[in-house]
Amino acid sequence: MVRNIRINLFTVAVLLICIGVVMIYSSSSIYAGEQYNDGFFFLKRHLAFLLIGLVLTFFFMSIDYRKLKQFSRPLLIISIILLVLVLVPGLGREVAGARRWFRFKALSFQPSELASLALIIYIADFISRKGTLIKTFVRGFLPPMCILGVCAFLIVIQPDLGTTIALGVVVLMMIFVAGVRPVYILSLILSSLPALYLLIFHVAYRRARILAFLNPWLDPKGTGFQIIQSQVALGSGGIFGVGLGHSKQKLFYLPAAHTDFIFSIIGEELGLIGTIGVIL
Numbered sequence: 001m002v003r004n005i006r007i008n009l010f011t012v013a014v015l016l017i018c019i020g021v022v023m024i025y026s027s028s029s030i031y032a033g034e035q036y037n038d039g040f041f042f043l044k045r046h047l048a049f050l051l052i053g054l055v056l057t058f059f060f061m062s063i064d065y066r067k068l069k070q071f072s073r074p075l076l077i078i079s080i081i082l083l084v085l086v087l088v089p090g091l092g093r094e095v096a097g098a099r100r101w102f103r104f105k106a107l108s109f110q111p112s113e114l115a116s117l118a119l120i121i122y123i124a125d126f127i128s129r130k131g132t133l134i135k136t137f138v139r140g141f142l143p144p145m146c147i148l149g150v151c152a153f154l155i156v157i158q159p160d161l162g163t164t165i166a167l168g169v170v171v172l173m174m175i176f177v178a179g180v181r182p183v184y185i186l187s188l189i190l191s192s193l194p195a196l197y198l199l200i201f202h203v204a205y206r207r208a209r210i211l212a213f214l215n216p217w218l219d220p221k222g223t224g225f226q227i228i229q230s231q232v233a234l235g236s237g238g239i240f241g242v243g244l245g246h247s248k249q250k251l252f253y254l255p256a257a258h259t260d261f262i263f264s265i266i267g268e269e270l271g272l273i274g275t276i277g278v279i280l
Contacts, residue, residue, distance in 0.1 A: 019266075019278060021046065026245050027265040028258035042258055072118075072125040074146070081155035081247040082111035100158045112155045112163050116170075121150055123171055140182045141173045144175060161199055161206065163168040226261065229254040234267035234275075241271030 025043040028232045086092035086099060093103040102109045125142050127134055132142035148171050172185050178267035200206050208223045216231075217223030233249035236242060247268045250257040257265050267275045 014216070016278070017050065021050070023262055023266055023269075024258055026269060027247065027250050027262050030251060031258065034252075038250040039043065046058045049189050057129065068121050069125045069128070072122045075114075076122045079111065079115035080150060083115055083151065087112050087158065088152070096161065098158055100160055111160070112160055115151050116163065119147065119167065120170060121148065123174050128176065132179075134175065134180055137181075137184060141175065141180050145169065145188065155200065159203075166195075194269070226255050230261050230264035233261075233264040235276075237268040239270040239272050241267070241274055244269050 003039065005188075021043070024046045025040070028042035029039040032043075033039040033180070034248075035041075036045075082102075086102060091102070092099040093101040095101065100110055100112060110132045124136060126144055130140055152168060155167070172188075176182065176185055196244070200210060210222035211218060212227060214228040218224060220228055229249060233254055235249065236249070242248075247257075247265050249268055250265055252260050254264060263275065266278060270277075
């Protein structure tokens with residue numbers, strides 16, 4: 001049973017990687033040729049990342065995950081320190097008003113990604129140590145929420161609200177499965193709603209994104225432009241697509257065609273059949 005699950009996961013991963021390699025090149029070759037005089041620029045970078053990922057995959061497969069318990073606290077402390085340091089001018093790299101990255105020549109590192117992994121490992125360790133005490137408020141629910149609060153605060157002031165919400169959801173799911181009383185979790189969610197409302201609707205660019213998502217035609221040449229162009233790409237593909245490599249929207253109509261909106265290019269070139277295939 002476990003062997004079949006592993007084979008299925010491996011097969012799905014390989015299929016998605018193969019689709020990704022093909023579509024990265026298809027969606028980025030013209031842009032890369034224009035910007036870097038090398039149509040293979042993003043494909044080569046993608047393949048390099050895949051190679052690194054493959055090495056790390058086999059490395060972590062050879063390690064008993066239970067051994068990560070001894071590193072849970074040091075990893076969390078290092079992550080929090082990095083989250084603080086990235087906010088320091090001159091250390092953290094600022095892009096479009098957000099200070100989320102450390103930049104090392106051609107490579108960039110986002111501390112919030114490490115913090116997310118570190119917090120998940122720490123919460124798992126905490127749950128395994130506490131046992132039935134996880135059901136209590138003071139010794140079970142409060143400590144992980146305090147740690148989550150510190151990490152969430154440091155991430156949200158970068159600002160990165162999306163990562164903060166995603167991390168919060170994962171941690172709450174973990175402690176819910178561990179046996180924390182649902183009333184504690186529900187109370188936390190309800191008490192955080194006013195802060196969430198302020199963070200979304202009292203920050204201009206976030207409010208604009210929400211409104212653009214609800215109705216992109218309110219500002220078709222501004223905040224709604226990307227969404228409209230992505231819908232044009234998906235609609236142009238029809239059932240069977242216009243053909244691999246034949247997208248028109250990637251010709252500088254759809255911004256970030258090879259990153260945030262690559263699924264739209266898949267829809268345009270491979271059609272509804274291709275998009276459903278990827279999702280399945």
